Amino acid sequence: MFLLQSVRSAAARASPDAGLGAARRRALSPLVLAEHLLLALALASGWLLIQSQGAGVARARWLALKLGLVLFLVVPMEAMHALVAHGWTERGLSQGVGDKRLARGLGIEEMLRTLAIPLFGIGVPLILWLSFGRPF
Numbered sequence: 001m002f003l004l005q006s007v008r009s010a011a012a013r014a015s016p017d018a019g020l021g022a023a024r025r026r027a028l029s030p031l032v033l034a035e036h037l038l039l040a041l042a043l044a045s046g047w048l049l050i051q052s053q054g055a056g057v058a059r060a061r062w063l064a065l066k067l068g069l070v071l072f073l074v075v076p077m078e079a080m081h082a083l084v085a086h087g088w089t090e091r092g093l094s095q096g097v098g099d100k101r102l103a104r105g106l107g108i109e110e111m112l113r114t115l116a117i118p119l120f121g122i123g124v125p126l127i128l129w130l131s132f133g134r135p136f
Helices: 003-014 016-054 061-093 100-133
Strands: none
Touching: 016 061, 016 100
16 A cells, blocks of 8 residues: 555655655656556455445454454555645645655655555454454
């Protein structure tokens, strides 16, 4: 989820010239947008699949737990990431390299990545186990 954003940050930091790093971030911006749109499409398709099968969330406890993890872990983290990437960082890139919004956006992106590593490190394997194992 944060893979493209991490690539953008690494590309921006690897360049000794700040303008070149900003250009690399701008070039990867459509891919980050596609990442966010595809996640929204995947979540919507999962919801439609549940509705079409007539399977209620209350029927399977594993499904309720999995949906809870997605709704309360993945969706808020990805929503905050989209807000920062397409709000502060994107606007800061359009204003120039020395813009305050760009620095703030990059700092928050770094904080989100730092927070996402342990949360998704535990949450994603648990979601996959609940999906394939259906333990209860």
